[in-house]
Amino acid sequence: xxxxxTIHATAFELNRLAxxxxxxxxxxxxxxxYKRETNKISKYVLGQILENYRIAVDEQRPMCADTGxxxxxxxxGNEAAVExxxxxxxxxxxQATAExxxxxxxxxxxxxxxxxxxxxxxxxxxxxxxxxxxxxNVGWLELTAVHKGGLFGGDYRMLFPADxxxxxxxxxxxxxxxxxxxxxxxxxxxxxIGIGGTKDTCVRLAKEAGCLRIVGDRxxxxxxxxxxxxxLQLGNSTGFGVMGLPGDGAIMDVHIEIAxxxxxxxxxxxxxxxxxxxxxxxxxxxDGSVHYREDPGWFTPFYRRxxxxxxxxxxxxx
Amino acid sequence: xxxxxxxxxxxxxxxxxxxxxxIGRLQIGxxxxxxxxxxxxxxxxxxxxxxxxxxxxxxxPTISNVTFHCSPAVNETSPGVYHIPAVxxxxxxxxxxxxxxxxxxxxxxxxxxxxxxxxxxxQEVFRKYKAVYLTTVGYGLGAMYGRGIxxxxxxxxxxxxxLAQAVWVLEVEKFGPFLVECDPSGQSLFALANEEIxxxxxxxxxxxxxxxxxxxxxxxxxxxxxx
Ligand code: SF4
Numbered sequence: 001x002x003x004x005x006t007i008h009a010t011a012f013e014l015n016r017l018a019x020x021x022x023x024x025x026x027x028x029x030x031x032x033x034y035k036r037e038t039n040k041i042s043k044y045v046l047g048q049i050l051e052n053y054r055i056a057v058d059e060q061r062p063m064c065a066d067t068g069x070x071x072x073x074x075x076x077g078n079e080a081a082v083e084x085x086x087x088x089x090x091x092x093x094x095q096a097t098a099e100x101x102x103x104x105x106x107x108x109x110x111x112x113x114x115x116x117x118x119x120x121x122x123x124x125x126x127x128x129x130x131x132x133x134x135x136x137n138v139g140w141l142e143l144t145a146v147h148k149g150g151l152f153g154g155d156y157r158m159l160f161p162a163d164x165x166x167x168x169x170x171x172x173x174x175x176x177x178x179x180x181x182x183x184x185x186x187x188x189x190x191x192x193i194g195i196g197g198t199k200d201t202c203v204r205l206a207k208e209a210g211c212l213r214i215v216g217d218r219x220x221x222x223x224x225x226x227x228x229x230x231x232l233q234l235g236n237s238t239g240f241g242v243m244g245l246p247g248d249g250a251i252m253d254v255h256i257e258i259a260x261x262x263x264x265x266x267x268x269x270x271x272x273x274x275x276x277x278x279x280x281x282x283x284x285x286x287d288g289s290v291h292y293r294e295d296p297g298w299f300t301p302f303y304r305r306x307x308x309x310x311x312x313x314x315x316x317x318x
Numbered sequence: 319x320x321x322x323x324x325x326x327x328x329x330x331x332x333x334x335x336x337x338x339x340x341i342g343r344l345q346i347g348x349x350x351x352x353x354x355x356x357x358x359x360x361x362x363x364x365x366x367x368x369x370x371x372x373x374x375x376x377x378x379p380t381i382s383n384v385t386f387h388c389s390p391a392v393n394e395t396s397p398g399v400y401h402i403p404a405v406x407x408x409x410x411x412x413x414x415x416x417x418x419x420x421x422x423x424x425x426x427x428x429x430x431x432x433x434x435x436x437x438x439x440x441q442e443v444f445r446k447y448k449a450v451y452l453t454t455v456g457y458g459l460g461a462m463y464g465r466g467i468x469x470x471x472x473x474x475x476x477x478x479x480x481l482a483q484a485v486w487v488l489e490v491e492k493f494g495p496f497l498v499e500c501d502p503s504g505q506s507l508f509a510l511a512n513e514e515i516x517x518x519x520x521x522x523x524x525x526x527x528x529x530x531x532x533x534x535x536x537x538x539x540x541x542x543x544x545x
Contacts, residue, residue, distance in 0.1 A: 039323055041347060041497070048455050048462065048495065056404075056461035064458030065391040065404035105403070107391040108481055116362075118480030149458070151409065160530050170526040177519065178544045182433040182508045184409065186458050239518035243456070243497075245511045246322050276458035 001081045002141055004088045006288050011096035012103075013292070014145035015070060018280040019062040019106050022053045023294040025215040026190075026277035029252040033188055037248050042241030046188070049242070049275055064276035067106040068149040070097055070122050071129040073212060073298060077138035080286065089141075090130055098123045109150070131204075133303050139286035144296040146211045146279045153185035153272030156203055161266055165227070168195070168268055172231055175270045176238055180250060183243030186274035187250035190215065191235065194269040197259030206269035209255040211279055212298035219256055220304070228254045257299070322347070322511050331492065335383040336428050336450075344450055344498045346507040351494035355471065355487065356384040356430070360408055362475065362483035364416045375474035379425040381487055387413060387431035389482040390467075391460065400470040402488070404460030407432035410451070411545050414439045421447040432457045434499040436545060437509045445504035452496035453507075466493030516541040 027050070034046040056063035072093050076082075082089050098121035101108050108120040110127045122128060135142075155175050159167045172193070179185040192210020194202040218225040232254040241247010261267060281296045325347025332340050334354030344350065357378065366372045390405040410431030417439070420426045427449045434451055444451060454463065472487040479485075499507045523540050537544055 041322060041325065041327065044327065044349075045455050048459060052456070052459040052462045055465060059403075059461065059465070061403040061461040061464050062391050063404070063461050065389070065406040065460035065464065066408070066458060067391070102394075105391050105393045107389060111480070111482075116480075116483075118482060120481050157529070157533075158531060162530055163527075166526045167529055170523065170529065173519075173522055173526070173540065177540045181512060181543055182545075183457060184433055186456065234522070237518075238522060239515040243453075244508055244515075246514050274458060275456070276460075 001083050002284050002286065002288060003083045004092050006284055006290065007082070007089055007141070007143070008092040008096050010143055010282050010284055010290050011072065011093045011145070012100050014143055014280045014282055015097060015100035015106065016104050017292065018145040018147055018278040019067070019104050020056050020060055021280070022056070022063060022277060023214070023279060025294065026252060026275070027053055029215045030188055030275060033249065033252070037241060039241055039245065039247045042243070042245050042247035045242045045245070062104060062106055063278070064149075065107055066149060066276075067109050067122065068147045068276075068278070069109060069127070069129070070106065070145065070147045071131070073131050073133075073144040073146065073208075073296065075133050075135055075142040075298065077140045078134060078136050079139040080141050081139070082141065093130055093143075094123050094128065097121070097128045106147070133298070135300060136302055141284045142281060142297065143284070144212065144279060144281040144298065147276075148207075148211055148278070149186060149274045149276065153179045153189070153274070154206070154270055156199065156267070156269045158199075159266045159268050160264065163266060167266070169231070169234060171268055172235065172270065173238070175272070176235060176240065179272060180238070180240045181244040183245075185272040186276065187240070187242045187272075188252050188275050189250065190252050190273045190277070191231070191254045192271040192273060193231070193254065193256045195256060195258045196261035196267065199267055201259050202267045203269040205257040205259060206271040208298060209257040210271040210273040212296040213255045214295050215253045217253075217255065220301075221258075224256050224258060228256050231256075320510075321514055322507070325507075338448065341427060341448060341450055341502055345501050346498050346505050346510065348498040349494070350452055350496045350498060351466075351492050352384065352496075353491050353493070355382045355489055356386050357381050358386045358388050358390070358486040358488070360387055360389060360413070360483055362479035363485050364413055366475070366478075368416050368419050374424065375485060376472070376487075383425050384428040384430065385420070385426050386488075387429065390486060391464070392481050400473060402464055402467045402470060402486070404464035405467065406458050406460045406463065407454040409433045411435050418443050421449055428452060430454065430496060434506065434508050437506050440500040440504040440506050444500050445502065448502040450498060450502060451500035453499040455495050455497055463493065466490050512541075512543070
């Protein structure tokens with residue numbers, strides 16, 4: 001049985017680690033960009049970003065004061081037993097978020113959307129967002145905290161099969177044009193792209209692709225992996241460096257996730273996940289032991305719905 | 319013509335309130351660190367001051383002629399005592415309509431923020447008042463900027479506006495780095511960067527047709543900004 005207190009303590013610690021400690025994959029990616037950059041102001045800015053990562057850890061300060069919108073992704077093992085059930089789990093996450101807001105501190109960003117009232121704790125209606133997925137045959141829980149900047153760097157568009165890959169590339173460049181100028185997306189960043197599904201699935205997948213896969217990871221479908229590489233290359237040959245200044249590139253990686261779409265449509269969503277690349281994960285085993293790690297491991301074969309029996313269908317067709 | 323790579327990136331460490339002389343020396347691409355005092359303000363501050371016509375919570379020129387578009391991560395260490403470990407800027411373009419009043423009525427001459435403003439605002443407003451726009455670097459360098467904050471001297475409108483929107487008066491030391499994005503002649507670093515990048519960037523669109531379904535109000539030239 002996994003206790004409520006273990007979940008609560010883990011969720012608190014994940015918020016703290018996410019806020020302060022840049023994951024190694026993102027830090028190394030920025031380090032490589034710094035080495036490669038030939039434009040002097042862009043290089044200066046990249047150097048300051050690396051320095052900021054260091055100060056945050058050395059002095060235990062939040063790396064960016066804009067918390068973004070803190071949220072949690074929870075993967076629940078099918079055999080997991082949780083004290084108080086899923087209701088207690090979500091309660092523990094909400095409590096930990098409010099406590100972490102005051103203790104770390106992380107900025108209380110969440111306000112009522114009309115009255116703008118702020119309870120100063122990052123908790124409210126649908127806040128923090130908690131998303132769930134499931135994993136067969138295991139008894140653990142996995143929690144990932146993400147603090148992603150909230151105002152710029154994403155868009156949704158209904159494209160059509162006739163727009164195809166050129167249409168996708170154009171939309172990808174449009175988002176760069178909209179949000180790389182002046183550095184509004186806080187580049188360098190990871191681009192997450194969702195293709196297909198319903199509008200909400202598409203936007204969700206883009207967010208998850210950007211926030212829950214590590215730099216260097218590739219989609220298991222070879223054609224999609226090739227598209228990730230192609231867009232990465234295209235996006236880094238625009239002339240943009242960091243802060244919208246001339247430079248040799250501002251994209252750490254491109255991650256694409258797909259969902260089956262309406263036969264007439266090709267909806268696409270794009271999300272930019274800034275260099276304050278705050279994510280941290282932990283697995284809580286059935287015996288209550290906790291293991292922290294930087295790779296969220298969110299996109300399992302089961303989560304990508306590998307289990308619907310394509311193989312049988314392909315056999316029948318053949 | 320001068321390109322972004324030709325800018326000199328001279329470093330300055332300046333004391334607030336900034337003198338006309340100090341401001342006059344700044345050029346786009348220079349790097350500035352500040353010592354002294356400044357106040358923060360964003361939506362709530364501007365709304366009360368200029369939309370509702372309320373008096374500022376304190377006579378602003380007695381504090382500083384530097385303002386910062388941001389909100390901090392704040393720790394209340396004991397009741398009424400605050401510590402700010404990290405601070406990051408927020409996008410300034412939303413506040414441009416208030417700046418003529420801020421400059422004229424409250425003596426502000428330097429705005430720190432994120433992303434700058436449109437070149438017309440610099441030409442029409444900043445140049446007139448010989449003011450500068452200093453952009454934070456990055457932008458999310460919260461830890462680095464937090465380090466430059468020595469003390470929270472005062473906080474106003476905290477109960478009315480919440481921690482994120484309150485007006486914080488900060489004592490700072492070697493606070494920076496900031497890049498000069500608009501100098502007193504009204505030149506813009508980002509405008510210069512845009513011009514340069516557009517030469518490469520627009521070319522990438524040549525083989526890519528317009529989407530089948532357009533959106534109302536769409537900017538159709540990749541060289542244009544959406545701000
Ligand atoms: S986009 Fe990211 S780095 Fe930039 S201010 Fe927001 S949270 Fe910080």
